[in-house]
Amino acid sequence: MIEFRKLTVTACGARIIDGLDLILPEKGTAMILGPSGCGKTTLLKSLIREDLEDPDVHVSGSILLRGKEIRDRRFPVHRLRQRVGLVMQHPVPFPGTAFANVTFALRCTTKLDRTAIDARAKKALEEVGLERQHWETPAECLSGGQLKRLSIARTIALEPEVILLDEPSNGLDPLAAARVEQLITTLSQNRLVVVVTHDVSLVQRIGDAVYFLWPYRTGCRLVEEGPAQDVLDNPKEPETRLFVRAAREGASALVHGEELVAGLTYDVPRETCGSGGCEPDGCEPESSEPVRGSTGRKMR
Amino acid sequence: MATPTIEYVAEERTGESRIGWIALGALGVLAIAMIPGVLIYLLVTGSGVLDRTHLPTLFSTEWYPGEEIFGLVPLVLGTLTTSALGLLIAVPVGLGSVIFFRFYSPASITRLGESTLGVLSGLPSVIFGLFGTVWMVPIFGPSLLVAGVVLAMMILPTFAMLTLAAFRQIPKGTMESGAALGLRREQMIGRLALVVTRPRLIAAAGVSLTRALGEALAVEMVCGNVAAIPDGITAPVRTLTTTLVQEFEYATGAHREALHLVALAVVLLAAIGATLAVRMASKQVSS
Amino acid sequence: MKAASTISAILVFLTLLLIGADIVVEGAAGLSIGTLTDAVRDGGRAGGLGPIILSTVIVLAGSILFALPLALGGAVLKTELLRHHSRLARGVMGAFEVMVSVPSVAIGLVGWSLFSQWLGLGFSLLSGCLTMTLIIVPIMTVAFIGGFEMVPAGLRMNSLALGVTRWQTFWRQVVPSARPALAAGVTLAIGRVTAETAALMLTSGISTRTPESLGDPGATLAVHVYHMARHVPGGESMAYTTSLALLLICIAVHVALARLKKESAA
Numbered sequence: 001m002i003e004f005r006k007l008t009v010t011a012c013g014a015r016i017i018d019g020l021d022l023i024l025p026e027k028g029t030a031m032i033l034g035p036s037g038c039g040k041t042t043l044l045k046s047l048i049r050e051d052l053e054d055p056d057v058h059v060s061g062s063i064l065l066r067g068k069e070i071r072d073r074r075f076p077v078h079r080l081r082q083r084v085g086l087v088m089q090h091p092v093p094f095p096g097t098a099f100a101n102v103t104f105a106l107r108c109t110t111k112l113d114r115t116a117i118d119a120r121a122k123k124a125l126e127e128v129g130l131e132r133q134h135w136e137t138p139a140e141c142l143s144g145g146q147l148k149r150l151s152i153a154r155t156i157a158l159e160p161e162v163i164l165l166d167e168p169s170n171g172l173d174p175l176a177a178a179r180v181e182q183l184i185t186t187l188s189q190n191r192l193v194v195v196v197t198h199d200v201s202l203v204q205r206i207g208d209a210v211y212f213l214w215p216y217r218t219g220c221r222l223v224e225e226g227p228a229q230d231v232l233d234n235p236k237e238p239e240t241r242l243f244v245r246a247a248r249e250g251a252s253a254l255v256h257g258e259e260l261v262a263g264l265t266y267d268v269p270r271e272t273c274g275s276g277g278c279e280p281d282g283c284e285p286e287s288s289e290p291v292r293g294s295t296g297r298k299m300r
Numbered sequence: 301m302a303t304p305t306i307e308y309v310a311e312e313r314t315g316e317s318r319i320g321w322i323a324l325g326a327l328g329v330l331a332i333a334m335i336p337g338v339l340i341y342l343l344v345t346g347s348g349v350l351d352r353t354h355l356p357t358l359f360s361t362e363w364y365p366g367e368e369i370f371g372l373v374p375l376v377l378g379t380l381t382t383s384a385l386g387l388l389i390a391v392p393v394g395l396g397s398v399i400f401f402r403f404y405s406p407a408s409i410t411r412l413g414e415s416t417l418g419v420l421s422g423l424p425s426v427i428f429g430l431f432g433t434v435w436m437v438p439i440f441g442p443s444l445l446v447a448g449v450v451l452a453m454m455i456l457p458t459f460a461m462l463t464l465a466a467f468r469q470i471p472k473g474t475m476e477s478g479a480a481l482g483l484r485r486e487q488m489i490g491r492l493a494l495v496v497t498r499p500r501l502i503a504a505a506g507v508s509l510t511r512a513l514g515e516a517l518a519v520e521m522v523c524g525n526v527a528a529i530p531d532g533i534t535a536p537v538r539t540l541t542t543t544l545v546q547e548f549e550y551a552t553g554a555h556r557e558a559l560h561l562v563a564l565a566v567v568l569l570a571a572i573g574a575t576l577a578v579r580m581a582s583k584q585v586s587s
Numbered sequence: 588m589k590a591a592s593t594i595s596a597i598l599v600f601l602t603l604l605l606i607g608a609d610i611v612v613e614g615a616a617g618l619s620i621g622t623l624t625d626a627v628r629d630g631g632r633a634g635g636l637g638p639i640i641l642s643t644v645i646v647l648a649g650s651i652l653f654a655l656p657l658a659l660g661g662a663v664l665k666t667e668l669l670r671h672h673s674r675l676a677r678g679v680m681g682a683f684e685v686m687v688s689v690p691s692v693a694i695g696l697v698g699w700s701l702f703s704q705w706l707g708l709g710f711s712l713l714s715g716c717l718t719m720t721l722i723i724v725p726i727m728t729v730a731f732i733g734g735f736e737m738v739p740a741g742l743r744m745n746s747l748a749l750g751v752t753r754w755q756t757f758w759r760q761v762v763p764s765a766r767p768a769l770a771a772g773v774t775l776a777i778g779r780v781t782a783e784t785a786a787l788m789l790t791s792g793i794s795t796r797t798p799e800s801l802g803d804p805g806a807t808l809a810v811h812v813y814h815m816a817r818h819v820p821g822g823e824s825m826a827y828t829t830s831l832a833l834l835l836i837c838i839a840v841h842v843a844l845a846r847l848k849k850e851s852a853a
Contacts, residue, residue, distance in 0.1 A: 048748055055670050078315070081750035088748065092741035095764060105749035108315060108759065154749060316752035325668050327660025331724050332679060334657075335686040338697045338721060345700060396595025404589055405596065413596060416603045418845075422837040423606075424782035424809045427830050430816050431606050434823060453602060460599070486589075507688070514690025516785035517813045541692045541785070548699055548789055560700065563693040570690050 001026045001192055002047070002162065007061035008219070009042050009051075016042045018219025019061070028208035029188045031228060032196045035243065039213055039220025040196040041089065044164045048086050049077055065162075082109060085160035089167045091151030093139030098130065098150050101139045102157050109158075124157035125150075128183055145176030152183065162192045169202060181206055200247035203228050214239045339567060346560030354554060358561070363527035363538075365547065370558040372565060374527045378444075378537035379569060381530065382519060383512040385448025386455055391505055393452070394460040402467045403489055414464070421457035428453045429518030442524035443534045450522050451515060455508040462504035466497040499581040506577020510570045516541035540566045607834070614831030617824060626797065636829060638797040642712060642805030645798065646791060647780050649716030651773060654724045658772070661724065662731035667757060680732060686725035694721050695786030703790055710804035715791025722786060723776040730775060734768025735761060771847045778840045781833070784809045793818070808833045 002024040009017040017039050024030050032040045049070065051057040063070050070080055082105075094101045102121040106112060112120075125135060128149040134142065142150060148168065155163060168184065169177035185206055187193050197203065203210050207228030212235075214223045224231055224240045235241040245253035349355070349370065360371035401410045432450040440446050470493055478488040494501075516539075524536020525546060540562050551559055625635025661683060669676040698718030708714040738761050746756040762769070792804030793814040806814060812829045815822035 050744075053744070053747060053753075078750045078752055081748060086748045088741065088745060090741060092739050092745045094742070094746070094760060104746075104759070105751050108751045108755045109749075151745075158749065315755050317754045320754055321663075321668065324660045324663040327656050328662075328664030328668070329660075331657040331661035331728060332664075332682055334721055334724060335689055338689075338694055341697055341701060342693065393595045393598050396592040397599040400589075400592035400596035404592060413599065416600060418841055419838060420599075420603055420606075422778060422782070422841045424784060424812070424833055424837070426784050426809050426812045426816075427606065427610065427833065430812060430823075430826055430830055431609060433816055434609075453606075456599070456602075510688050510690075514692060516692040516695075517788065518784075521813065521817055541690070544692055544696050545785055545788065548696060556700075559696065563696040566690050567693045570688065574685075574688060 001066060003064040005062035007063060009046055009059050011057045015219040018221055020222055022211060022222055024192060024194060025209060027192055029184060029206055030192060030194045031203045031207040031210045032194060032213060033203055033210050034213035035198060039215050041166050044086055044166055044196055047084055047164060048081050052077060078109065082158045083160055084162045084164065085155035085158060086164040087151050087155050089170060091147055093147060096139060097136045098139050098142065099135045101150055102153050105154065105158055120157050124153040127156060128153045129179055145172050148172060148180060163187060165195045167197055168195060200244055204232055212240050342560045342564040346557050346564055348557040349554055349561060361529060365555040368554050374529050375538060375540045375543055377529055379513060379539040381444055382447040382451055382537060382539055383509060386451030386512045387505065387509055389448060389452035390456040390459055390508060394456045395463060398460050398463045398467060399489060401464065417457045417460050421461055425454045425515055425518035429521035432522040437522055440534050442522055442536050444530050444537045445533045447519050447523040450518055451512045454515065454518060455512050459504050459508040463501055466500035467493060470496055502581040503577055506574055509573040513570045513573055514541065514566060516545045520545050610827055610830045610834055613824060613827035617828035618831050636832060638795055639806055639808055639811045642798055643807040645712050646715045646719060646807055647777060650719035650723060650780055651776055653716060653720040654727055654776065657724045658727035658731055661728035662735055665732050666735040683725045683728045687729060691722050691783060692785040694718060695789040698786060698790040710792030711802045712791050712798055712805050713801040715787050718786050718790045719780050719783065723779055726779060727772040727776050730768060730772025734765035737768060738764045767847055767850045771844060774840060774844050774847060781836055782809060784813055
């Protein structure tokens with residue numbers, strides 16, 4: 001379905017992804033797992049061609065969607081983003097009601113009439129389980145969990161073939177997280193849902209396939225892949241083993257890991273979030289303060 | 301749900317408007333070019349007077365267009381002296397009042413003071429000129445003094461508001477440490493507050509100076525309009541700006557071109573004042 | 588210290604009191620509802636301010652209409668078209684900030700020389716509009732740039748990720764989001780045009796006749812104050828009345844700005 005060939009992404013001179021080769025299946029949940037190091041989010045963003053919006057980001061290599069190269073100049077970008085929907089880690093509500101948030105993209109990019117748009121919005125909101133009484137609430141007033149679900153609704157209203165979720169349960173309370181998990185399971189029955197996460201138990205519960213990435217100093221690379229159960233129960237690579245162990249045992253994994261660490265060729269995951277003008281992807285500010293965030297680019 | 305059922309516009313009409321961006325960009329470039337264009341226009345038109353006959357007259361102390369003598373000296377002097385007088389009055393009074401509002405007065409009076417300054421700062425300068433004409437000119441005659449006072453009244457509100465903002469932004473810790481060290485109020489103001497805010501005060505003074513240098517009609521109402529070097533504070537003067545306003549309508553030929561140079565001189569003086577202020581302010585920061 | 592600063596503060600209050608009282612006392616006599624609409628009589632010494640107000644409104648509307656697209660273009664150039672944080676973008680911002688403080692009388696002379704004489708517009712409202720446009724574009728642009736940059740960081744990307752184009756995102760998300768700052772910019776421009784005297788005297792003139800087209804001359808309120816006080820013997824009382832009208836408008840603009848500032852901070 002989606003294939004990455006020798007994908008290399010650099011931002012502000014720092015290499016984030018280094019020659020990645022990866023193939024994602026047609027259906028089900030594909031979990032991109034790995035420690036914080038910002039490569040996973042970059043991967044998703046490269047899939048929706050974020051490099052077109054941010055001139056500091058350079059991409060080389062191939063990304064194929066059903067065999068067609070999406071980095072080709074002639075591939076329609078907006079169509080791509082409707083077929084491959086990214087739900088961001090920190091969704092920003094559009095001014096207006098929750099309902100208006102969902103209909104916004106439909107109004108902008110489709111030829112549908114008002115009734116059809118409203119019907120699809122309704123369906124999307126029901127699917128994510130946002131209570132009806134909140135549909136007319138201003139989106140800024142929604143809670144974290146509701147906002148997350150709203151952002152998912154925004155994306156699925158466009159009926160994409162592929163849904164990308166960046167740390168969907170991060171920061172949510174267990175109940176809200178559980179609802180999101182349920183939603184992912186439902187959505188993945190008919191299409192590919194790619195989930196970026198560092199939560200091993202999430203992978204355990206809902207993952208079909210898992211792709212373990214590790215941030216090396218020279219960039220992120222694919223360490224191990226396979227059916228979720230296999231990889232988690234029998235991790236082959238030392239990095240994977242360390243990670244899974246840390247998730248399951250906590251601090252004691254590091255004790256065993258000392259020997260592993262000593263003999264491995266990786267470096268400590270580095271900070272890629274620079275300040276000032278160059279903000280490599282995935283490192284979105286924690287606070288919701290307005291940051292100079294213009295995505296300017298030269299006119300083509 | 302595997303095959304999408306929505307017809308997308310994106311295939312035929314993307315909703316992206318390249319023409320739109322180009323148009324906006326062109327407008328933006330035009331917007332940037334306007335003021336430099338103004339300056340170039342002034343220079344080009346005024347350059348007619350930079351020929352051998354007229355150039356030396358620019359440095360004389362007589363402005364006598366009838367004989368094609370365009371001495372800028374008295375005009376520049378008039379501009380500088382009136383603005384300097386204005387600053388001399390406005391800065392101490394403005395600073396003093398802000399010190400009062402910030403350190404001595406109860407909150408209600410401070411709020412009143414702020415509103416007062418706010419309203420005053422929005423008043424068109426002619427109103428101050430009117431006040432000066434009716435109340436001060438009969439006493440002192442149209443003069444450098446009245447012009448200075450009118451300018452002071454005009455720039456004081458803005459200067460005071462900028463200064464107040466600067467004082468407001470003094471880190472709390474600074475003043476608290478001073479109090480903890482046992483400093484008296486006067487010392488805290490003089491040795492701490494004023495020192496910490498000095499760069500911004502200088503910047504505020506620079507902004508005010510620029511405004512004063514560029515003021516035309518309010519000054520024209522009260523300055524006396526004699527293009528000569530003033531021999532006392534109650535002597536009439538004329539500034540670059542009042543010259544423009546008085547002579548523009550019927551000027552022809554070299555006189556007309558000279559007026560363009562006068563305008564350019566005003567811009568230059570204002571620019572120098574602003575740059576000096578920025579330079580002095582940043583010097584304070586590093587020292 | 589305390590004494591000196593108290594005296595200074597008293598002086599400030601006194602100034603407003605004196606000037607305010609002066610204007611109100613001298614000007615109220617002539618001010619009535621009729622003043623706002625009546626024609627000017629007796630060379631301006633009597634009658635109303637109808638034509639003056641009309642001229643003011645026309646110059647205001649015209650210059651803002653011309654300046655809006657230019658300021659929008661300037662702001663878009665800096666925030667959307669140029670590479671963010673590049674030296675060019677910062678240079679553009681700096682250029683506009685500097686242009687704000689160019690003395691308006693110099694621009695007025697250019698307006699006279701270029702629009703009124705060279706283009707043959709003479710003393711006219713149109714010439715005044717064009718000249719004021721030159722003055723207010725930098726002010727509005729700086730305010731607009733501030734507004735666009737204050738938009739929440741992820742808003743654009745969230746919109747783009749849904750396949751919405753940059754053009755649509757700009758007009759349907761960024762601009763509505765920046766609305767308080769945009770309004771503040773326009774309000775600042777209104778204040779500037781209302782207060783401007785020199786530049787308008789040089790271009791739109793001092794005529795007190797009701798203007799019938801953009802090609803006619805017309806004095807604005809501020810220019811009229813000057814004209815009455817300085818060139819018309821016995822015109823002081825009218826100058827005061829006009830000043831009072833002007834004062835009331837300035838207070839209204841000040842209040843509007845304060846409210847807009849509160850809105851954008853919220």
